[in-house]
Amino acid sequence: MSDQSMIDDIIASDPEMxxxxxxxxxxxxxxxxxxxxxxxxxxxxxxxxxxxxAFRSVHSLKSAAGFLGLDNVAELALRMESLLDNMRAxxxxxxxxxxxxxxxxxxxxxxxxQDPKASSGINTQPFRARLSESVPSN
Numbered sequence: 001m002s003d004q005s006m007i008d009d010i011i012a013s014d015p016e017m018x019x020x021x022x023x024x025x026x027x028x029x030x031x032x033x034x035x036x037x038x039x040x041x042x043x044x045x046x047x048x049x050x051x052x053x054a055f056r057s058v059h060s061l062k063s064a065a066g067f068l069g070l071d072n073v074a075e076l077a078l079r080m081e082s083l084l085d086n087m088r089a090x091x092x093x094x095x096x097x098x099x100x101x102x103x104x105x106x107x108x109x110x111x112x113x114q115d116p117k118a119s120s121g122i123n124t125q126p127f128r129a130r131l132s133e134s135v136p137s138n
Contacts, residue, residue, distance in 0.1 A: 008117070010068055021064050022113050028057035029113075033106050040099040051094065054102075055084040061109065073112050076124045079131040080105045091136055101134060 010018055035050035035057075062077035080102055086092040108127060112119040 018068065018116060021068055022116060025061045025064065025113055026110070028061045029106050029110050032057040033103060036099050036103055036106070039094055040096050040103070048088070051084070051088055055081065055088055058084060058106075068116075070112075070116055070119055072120045072122060072124055073109060073116070076105060076109060076112070076128055079128045079135075080109075082135050083131055086135055092134065098134060101130065105131065 032054040035054045039047065039050055058077050058081045062074050062081055065071075065073035065077060083092065083098070083102060087094050087098065092098060105127065108122075108124065112122055112124075
């Protein structure tokens, strides 16, 4: 089943589920954005709880998007989650450039949430590649 037909089925059978997903995902994005901007704007490395909260917010959005078959949203969030996880582990520095990259991804996710039905048509591959380049190979 394609992303689009799965989304269409969800909207037809339970439009409130998609509305709830969008609402909760926007809340997650707002939490992550607030915490990452706080870290970027001067509190780098000083508050691991904020980095953890941003990670959990992106993780929650990724999981819900995957459940709903919004594969493009889930894949972008997965790449961002991986970068945040490496930041939590200390393998990637919490520097302003890395935080700005993640904030750019949050903005892209927010754009995708404006019309979840059309999110599969947004080309996120170039940005996902930039995220992947920032994650060290194991």
